[in-house]
Amino acid sequence: MSLPELAPAIVAYIAATNTRNTSTIDQCFAADANVFDEGEHQVGTAAMVRWMEDTGRRYQPRVEVLNVQHRTGKVLVSNVVSGNFPGSPLALRYTFRLNEQGKISRLDISV
Template sequence: MNLPKVIEELVKTQNEFDSSAYANCFAEDAQVFDEGKTHIGKAEIEKWIDKSNRDYKATMEPVAYDEKEYILSAKIAGTFPGSPLVLKFHFTMADGKIQSLKVTE
């Protein structure tokens, strides 16, 4: 699977539970849409993923990637109900950073 470098880094930092490095994959004004909430800016994204890491200990295993649409399908396993499950990560990129991320089922 040929993932863009920044998405490879995102998966790596998620699996290491490194919230700061995870947030650094995003542009300063990036947006994340997950579980019905929007998180704007790197600082807010870092707080969101840090809480998620503490609450769910979720790891990512890429299973498919749509290079045209920038959609990563990944098996997510952790301490949450229904684990593991496959989620879709819809990316918008700019200048080698993630501009937006929307997580869907």
């Protein structure tokens, strides 16, 4: 994936999503990271692994990045996500916040 405007942790997260590989979660997310998706809140890398495994099993998502915007403290990523879910493909926005170490500290997924 060639996305030079994205931090390595974000590129690694998108690659992990597309390959359904949760073994690199600790490289992407801070230990106390938060994810908000489908009305649910996940906290910590163990929860991230469960969330990604469940999402991968149910939906087989494939993320294609369309646009990246950098805002103060945030990275907004517009995507088309396809998979085994109603309305696929679906335009989603990922709002990332990174910590000082460059890992994802928060991810909000919205329509």
